[in-house]
Structures are given as structure tokens and as C-alpha cells.
Amino acid sequence: MSLRLEARTDAPVTLKLLVSLGAGLAALLLVAIPVMFAGGSPFTAYGLIIQGAFGSMFALSETLNRATPLILTGLAAAVAFRARLWNIGAEGQLYIGALAAVLVGSGLLQMPSMLLIPTVMIAGFIAGGLMMVLPALLKQRFGADEVVITLLLNFVVLLFIQMLVEGPLKDPLSMGWPQSVPLLAEAKFDKLVPRLRMHWGLVVGVAAAILLWVLVRKTVLGFEIKAVGENRAAARFAGIAVDATMLKVALISGGLAGLAGVSEVAGVKGYLSADLSPGFGYSGIVVAMLAGLSPVGTVFAAIFVAAVFVGADSMSRATGISNYLADLVVALSLLCVLVGGFFLRFRIRYERTAAPVAGA
Amino acid sequence: MDVLLDIFGSANFWAAAIRIATPLIFGVLGALICERAGVLNLGIEGIFVAGAMAGWLAVYLGAGLWGGVLVALLTGAVFGLLHAVLTVILGLSQHVSGIGITLLATSLSYFTYRTALPTVTSPPRINPFQPINIPGLSDLPFVGPALFQQTPLTFLAVILVALVAFVLYRTPLGLAIRAVGDNPASVEAQGLSVRGLRIGAVVAGSALMALGGAFLTMSAFDAFFFGMVNGRGWICIALVVFASWQPGKALLGALLFGAFDAFQIRLQAEIGQVVPGQVFLMLPYLLSIVALVLVARRADYPRALLQPWFKGQRH
Numbered sequence: 001m002s003l004r005l006e007a008r009t010d011a012p013v014t015l016k017l018l019v020s021l022g023a024g025l026a027a028l029l030l031v032a033i034p035v036m037f038a039g040g041s042p043f044t045a046y047g048l049i050i051q052g053a054f055g056s057m058f059a060l061s062e063t064l065n066r067a068t069p070l071i072l073t074g075l076a077a078a079v080a081f082r083a084r085l086w087n088i089g090a091e092g093q094l095y096i097g098a099l100a101a102v103l104v105g106s107g108l109l110q111m112p113s114m115l116l117i118p119t120v121m122i123a124g125f126i127a128g129g130l131m132m133v134l135p136a137l138l139k140q141r142f143g144a145d146e147v148v149i150t151l152l153l154n155f156v157v158l159l160f161i162q163m164l165v166e167g168p169l170k171d172p173l174s175m176g177w178p179q180s181v182p183l184l185a186e187a188k189f190d191k192l193v194p195r196l197r198m199h200w201g202l203v204v205g206v207a208a209a210i211l212l213w214v215l216v217r218k219t220v221l222g223f224e225i226k227a228v229g230e231n232r233a234a235a236r237f238a239g240i241a242v243d244a245t246m247l248k249v250a251l252i253s254g255g256l257a258g259l260a261g262v263s264e265v266a267g268v269k270g271y272l273s274a275d276l277s278p279g280f281g282y283s284g285i286v287v288a289m290l291a292g293l294s295p296v297g298t299v300f301a302a303i304f305v306a307a308v309f310v311g312a313d314s315m316s317r318a319t320g321i322s323n324y325l326a327d328l329v330v331a332l333s334l335l336c337v338l339v340g341g342f343f344l345r346f347r348i349r350y351e352r353t354a355a356p357v358a359g360a
Numbered sequence: 361m362d363v364l365l366d367i368f369g370s371a372n373f374w375a376a377a378i379r380i381a382t383p384l385i386f387g388v389l390g391a392l393i394c395e396r397a398g399v400l401n402l403g404i405e406g407i408f409v410a411g412a413m414a415g416w417l418a419v420y421l422g423a424g425l426w427g428g429v430l431v432a433l434l435t436g437a438v439f440g441l442l443h444a445v446l447t448v449i450l451g452l453s454q455h456v457s458g459i460g461i462t463l464l465a466t467s468l469s470y471f472t473y474r475t476a477l478p479t480v481t482s483p484p485r486i487n488p489f490q491p492i493n494i495p496g497l498s499d500l501p502f503v504g505p506a507l508f509q510q511t512p513l514t515f516l517a518v519i520l521v522a523l524v525a526f527v528l529y530r531t532p533l534g535l536a537i538r539a540v541g542d543n544p545a546s547v548e549a550q551g552l553s554v555r556g557l558r559i560g561a562v563v564a565g566s567a568l569m570a571l572g573g574a575f576l577t578m579s580a581f582d583a584f585f586f587g588m589v590n591g592r593g594w595i596c597i598a599l600v601v602f603a604s605w606q607p608g609k610a611l612l613g614a615l616l617f618g619a620f621d622a623f624q625i626r627l628q629a630e631i632g633q634v635v636p637g638q639v640f641l642m643l644p645y646l647l648s649i650v651a652l653v654l655v656a657r658r659a660d661y662p663r664a665l666l667q668p669w670f671k672g673q674r675h
Contacts, residue, residue: 034468038475086455144656147402147455148598148648155591155645163638285459322474327467334460335446342450 011344016292019340023290024304027332034328038321045315045325052314053307059314061196067299067306068198068267069094069277071205072260073284074291074298075212080253082216082293083229085136085246089150090257091281092157093128095272097258098265099161100127102169102180102272105187105265113186120187121204121262128258129251131157136250140243154281162274171271180272189267201263205299208256212295215252225249257281286334292344305330363630373622374506378514379580381618383408383572385517387596388603388610389524390436390568396528396605397561398541398664402458403443404569405593406465410435411570413469416577416584417476419486425578429513432574433567439465440566444559451668462593473584483583489513511579513571518611520568525607537561541662544669554669569593591645598648604660620644 032042053063073090080087087093105120135153138144162178164170169180189200216222224245227235236242264276287305291297312326367373387404394401401407415432419425439461446457477484489511497508528534539547540557547554572592577584599617603609624640 034471034475038471088455088459138653138656142653142656143659144653145601147400148594148601148652151594152598152645152649152652155594156642156649159638159642159645163636166638167636282459282463285456286463289456320478322471322478324467324471324474327463328471331460331463331467334456335442335464338446338452338456338460339450341452 006347008345008347016294016297016344019344020290020292020297020301020337023336023340024333026336027329030332030336031325031329034325035321038325040319040321045319045321048315048318049308049311051311052318053311057193058196059310061193061198063303063307063310064198064202065268065306066310067302068201068205069260069264069280070283070287070302070306071202071209071299072256072263073280074287074302075205075208075284075295076253076256076260077285077288078291078293078295078298079212079216079225079256080132080249081229081288083225083246083249084232085249085253086147087132087135087150087250087253087257088147088285089132089135089153089254089281090260090284091277091279092150092154093131093254093257094261094264094277094281095157095161096131096261097124097128097255098261098272098276099164100124100258101187101262101265102183105183106181107184110184111186116184116186117189117266120183120266121259124258124262125255126258128261129253129255131258132250132254133247136247140246158274161272165273169272174271178273182271183266187266188270189263197268199263199267201267204259204263205302208259209295209299212252212256216295221245221248257284260284283330286330289334289337289341292337292341305333363627367623367626367630371502371505373626374619375509376622376625377615377619378507378510379618380621381614382510382514382517383575383580383592384596384599384614384617385521385611386572386575387569387593388599388614389517389520389607390565390570390572391596391600392603392605392607392610393524393537393565393568394440394562395600395665396541396662397537397558397565398544398662398667398669399444399447399558399562400454400458400597400666401440401443401461401562401566401569402455402597403439403461403465403566404458404596405589405591406462406469407436407439407566407569408573408576408589408593409469410439410465411573412577412589413473413573413584414570415574416486417473419578420484425487425489428578429571429574432570432578436567436570436573437563439570440563441559443566444562447668448555448558448562451670454666470586473586483585485582486578488577488582489579513575513579516571517575521607521611528607538662541664544664544667548671554671558669569596572596595644595648598652601659602648602651602655604655605662617644620647 035042035045052059054060076090077087100123101120104123105116109116109119135146135149138149139146165180166178171179171181192198216225224240227240228242228245232242260280265272269276283305287298287301290301308329309326312323316323391401391404411432414435415428418431419428443457443461446452447454491509491511494508498504528538536547536552536557540554544554573589576588599613603613628637628640
């Protein structure tokens with residue numbers, strides 16, 4: 001008997017779903033080891049995480065609040081990865097989007113909410129998008145690797161933001177804290193439920209997921225993205241304008257990450273500071289992979305990752321186990337889903353045959 | 361001009377440049393070995409953190425300094441093995457696996473640190489490596505303090521550059537590693553194991569990366585801090601391209617980088633807050649990007665980089 005790998009041409013949706021769920025479960029099982037190492041009971045810890053993430057209206061609101069930027073950065077990664085454009089720079093694009101929101105929405109334009117909010121969102125989208133178009137152009141013109149460039153740009157952007165909020169953009173009324181002037185009240189997102197932190201950014205995120213689903217499934221651009229992602233040379237041979245498609249993907253990807261920044265500024269903080277994002281850009285990569293790059297799946301994956309973070313914080317307060325456990329779950333989920341991807345790509349066949357043919 | 365003369369004329373400056381370059385030398389060498397074999401390892405940033413934490417913790421718990429170095433090496437090797445299993449055996453995306461390793465290694469290190477030392481507020485210190493005196497050389501005027509009053513890990517880094525260059529270009533093993541990153545089919549045709557060579561290279565390279573982290577906690581500083589690696593790993597990934605995958609140029613790149621960093625710190629101290637500090641901190645990243653764009657056209661990428669290989673596959 002021998003094991004043979006056979007490439008799948010297409011994986012059914014149910015299998016994709018099973019692999020994502022299996023990966024999440026496998027990650028939770030693996031995390032039991034460090035929990036026991038830290039002297040806790042995994043079952044108690046998981047119970048507290050779930051309770052902390054979903055156990056009350058307040059907990060649920062916190063989870064959805066945390067999921068909001070992750071939906072947008074997850075979509076940013078998903079659309080780029082579909083075209084095999086490796087955007088690792090969502091973190092920087094998020095900050096640039098937030099910066100644009102503050103520049104436009106803190107007094108430059110005086111308009112009613114109905115106009116100002118869309119204006120701020122468009123500004124953030126374009127700013128974040130251009131932040132990704134630049135590395136995409138560098139890749140096309142000079143062959144410069146977009147992974148390293150987008151990664152390095154994250155550091156440049158964060159330092160640039162620090163410089164601004166400690167200097168020209170610093171709020172004189174912030175009592176010395178390095179934070180920008182606040183957004184106008186007209187530019188801020190309303191809360192979805194009074195006294196709870198979740199806000200309209202969540203609706204923006206879900207709407208973006210649906211729009212992206214329509215885009216990749218129902219439009220010519222969606223077909224082109226798929227073709228370019230699967231085989232660039234074949235796409236070019238088939239007459240698809242590969243470079244133009246990649247630039248559009250870059251604009252959409254960076255734009256979505258920029259929107260995540262707008263959402264955090266307009267929905268949560270109200271101002272820009274260098275600690276706006278605790279790594280939403282990087283977590284977005286995990287979210288997209290967990291979702292199998294599916295736009296609608298991204299919403300659920302973002303809620304899962306957000307629940308792990310919010311739940312682990314509350315678990316940590318109750319048990320004293322370090323809340324870095326949340327990062328561990330997220331990292332292990334990514335690796336497990338990656339292994340799961342192997343099963344999506346290959347079917348394992350058992351064969352009752354003689355030794356494989358030499359040279360096969 | 362006097363300011364510049366003061367800076368470049370001081371032995372102290374050159375000593376600092378070499379000190380700052382040391383972790384980068386380990387990191388670039390490690391990344392270079394992985395990539396020469398055809399595997400990009402974006403786990404480097406996390407492996408730096410893991411090496412820094414593991415080496416430091418081992419010494420804090422009573423191991424000797426060289427025991428700590430060994431622990432760091434092994435930690436790096438384990439993460440390298442994980443990356444190799446995912447990318448070489450299963451043939452999964454090297455980009456995503458690398459990011460996953462970075463997230464895992466970083467969070468596991470922070471979690472372990474918090475769990476091992478739940479109550480401390482200020483990081484506990486160890487006795488780090490001290491500069492060694494090489495009789496004769498260390499006492500030379502200017503050159504002595506600049507080049508030879510360094511800790512053992514710095515000398516090890518420079519020796520490793522020569523060793524890696526020797527292995528890569530002068531031994532059958534090096535030839536096989538270079539071939540496996542360029543044309544795996546030819547390696548298989550010779551009856552060598554493509555997978556074995558790649559796994560070996562990723563494990564060895566990742567072990568070296570961890571030494572870069574260990575240098576931070578056991579030689580440059582005497583404690584472990586959250587966020588202390590601060591992008592050094594990513595810089596190494598850029599430096600490998602800059603160095604065109606050659607150990608000698610990697611050493612040069614790391615030293616240039618170290619010199620630049622040491623220079624900006626001193627210049628800032630001299631001319632004060634004329635320019636915001638962040639501008640100087642941004643420059644290394646911007647320079648890396650510019651360097652990447654400039655060399656990208658003529659960059660001689662290992663041709664099989666990022667391409668998984670399955671036995672019996674033909675190109």
C-alpha cells in the first residue's frame with residue numbers, strides 16, 4: 001500500500017469550511033499545552049475566554065468593536081492574496097488612512113455628517129490605496145519585491161505618524177499626550193447601541209465584505225483577479241491587462257486597510273495616535289487566511305480572532321495567565337489553517353499497488 | 361564639518377558601528393543560507409525574539425553564557441524545522457508560513473517570559489559577555505578600541521561570514537545548496553535529496569538568526585525587553601537582497617547599516633532637535649527600500665526561490 005498525493009482542481013465549499021473550523025479547533029487544542037505550562041486548566045481558560053468574548057451584551061459589543069478593523073484589514077489581505085499580490089503593509093496603510101481622516105475631518109471641511117463621513121471615508125480609502133499602489137508600481141517598474149517593501153513601509157509610516165502627533169498635528173489641548181487634534185463631531189461614526197462601544201464601522205466592514213464578494217464573483221475585474229492570481233503568464237496570454245489589474249487590486253487592498261484606520265479614528269478613538277492599532281494589519285493576514293480568502297468568511301474569521309483577543313484579556317484578569325495567550329492562539333490558527341490548505345490542495349489516495357514506478 | 365570629523369575620527373564610533381552590525385550579520389547570514397537553498401524565511405523577526413528570550417532565560421536560570429548561546433541556537437533550529445516542514449515538505453506558501461512563524465515565535469517568547477517571571481516589573485539582569493582582550497591587537501592605538509575590544513559573539517559573527525563563504529563556494533555541500541536554490545531538478549538528477557538539503561539549510565540558517573537575537577540580550581544588553589528586536593529581522597531580509605546573496609557583501613551591508621545607525625545617534629546628540637528624531641529612525645528603512653529598488657533589476661535571485669519542489673517533478 002502506498003500513499004499518493006493527487007492535486008485537487010477545486011475544493012468544495014464544505015471542505016473549505018471544515019478545514020477552517022478544524023484549524024481553529026486544532027489551534028485551541030495546541031494552546032492547551034502553554035495553558036497547562038502556566039499552571040491553568042485549559043477548560044477553565046476556554047470557558048473564561050468564551051464568556052469574556054460573548055458572555056454579556058457588553059462583551060459581545062467589545063468583540064464586535066474589535067472585529068471591525070479586522071474585517072477591513074482581513075479583506076485587504078484577502079483581495080490582494082487572491083491576485084498573489086503579497087500585501088504585508090496593511091498596518092501602515094491603516095495609519096495612512098487614519099491620517100487622511102484626521103486631515104480632512106478635523107476642521108478642514110465644514111459639512112453636515114451626511115457629507116463629511118463619506119468624504120472622510122473616501123479620503124482614507126484613497127490614501128491607504130495609494131500607499132499600496134506605490135509598492136505595486138515599484139514591483140512592476142523595477143521588479144522590487146513587494147513583501148519586503150510593504151513590510152518596511154509599515155515602520156516608516158509608524159515613525160512618520162509619531163513625528164506628526166508629537167509635532168505639527170499635536171493637539172495643544174491634549175495635556176502633552178502625543179495625539180492629534182480630534183475629529184469634528186460631524187465626522188464621527190455613531191454608536192450602534194447607546195453606551196456600548198460598537199459603532200457604524202461594523203456596518204461599513206460587513207458592507208465592504210458583501211461588495212467585495214460581488215466584485216470577485218460577479219464582475220469582470222473579479223474574474224481577472226482570479227486569473228492573474230492563478231497564473232500570471234496564462235492571464236497575460238489570454239489578453240488580460242495584468243499590470244492594470246494588479247494596480248486595481250493594490251488600490252482596493254490598501255484602500256480597505258485605510259478604511260480600517262478611518263473606522264478606528266472615527267468610531268473608537270476620535271483622534272490619531274501612534275498606538276491606534278495593536279497590529280490590526282498583521283492580524284488581518286491571519287483573518288484572511290482563516291477565511292480561505294473568502295470575503296464573507298472574513299467577517300466570521302475576524303469575529304473569531306477578535307473574540308480570542310477580547311476573551312483572553314478577560315481570562316487573563318481572572319486567572320493571571322498572560323494575555324499573550326491570545327497572540328499564541330492567533331499564530332497557531334494561522335499555521336494550522338496553512339496546514340489545512342495542504343488538504344485543500346491535495347487529495348491523499350491510498351493505493352494497494354506495488355512499489356511506485358522508478359523515476360515517477 | 362568639525363562635527364563629522366569628530367564622529368568619524370573616534371574609535372568609539374567605529375566600535376559602536378560594529379556592535380550594532382553584529383546581530384544583523386547573524387541575521388543576514390541565516391537568511392542568506394535559507395534563500396540560497398530556495399526558501400524565503402520571513403520567520404526571522406520572530407526567531408530573533410525567540411533567540412533573545414531563550415538565550416537570556418537559560419542564562420538567568422543558571423546556564424553559562426555559552427550554554428545560553430546553545431539554547432538560542434536550538435530554539436532557532438526548532439522554528440526553522442517547523443518552517444521547513446510547512447514549506448519544503450508540504451510545499452505551502454513561504455510568505456504566509458514565515459509570517460506565521462514570526463507571530464508564533466514572538467507570542468510564545470512573550471508568553472514564556474511572562475509565565476516564567478509573573479511578578480517582575482523591571483527586567484532582571486544577567487552578567488552578559490564582556491569584551492575580550494586580544495593581546496597585542498586590542499592595545500593598538502585607534503584600531504584596537506575600534507575593532508578589537510568587542511565581545512566574543514562579534515568575533516564569532518565575523519568568523520561565520522568567512523566560514524559560510526567557504527562552505528558555499530569551496531565545498532561540494534555549498535555547491536549542492538546553491539544548486540538546490542537555483543535548479544532543484546539538476547540536484548535530484550545527481551541523486552541528492554532536494555528536500556534534505558533544503559531542510560538542512562533552513563534549520564541551520566534559522567539557528568544563526570536566533571544568535572542575532574541572543575547577541576542583543578546576552579552581549580549588547582543584559583536583559584530582555586518587550587519589543588527589543590524592533591524590526592531588525594526585517595532589515596536583514598532587505599540586506600540579503602542588497603548583498604546579492606553573497607556573504608562578503610552581507611558583512612559589508614551590515615557594517616554600513618551599523619555605521620549609519622551609530623552616526624545618526626551621534627549626529628542627533630551633536631546638532632540636537634533641529635530635525636525630529638523620527639526622521640533619523642526612518643532613514644534606515646527608507647534607505648533599505650531605495651537600495652531594494654536600485655538593486656532589484658540586476659538582483660540575481662536564486663531562481664527557485666519561493667518555488668516548492670516535489671519529488672519527480674519536472675520543469
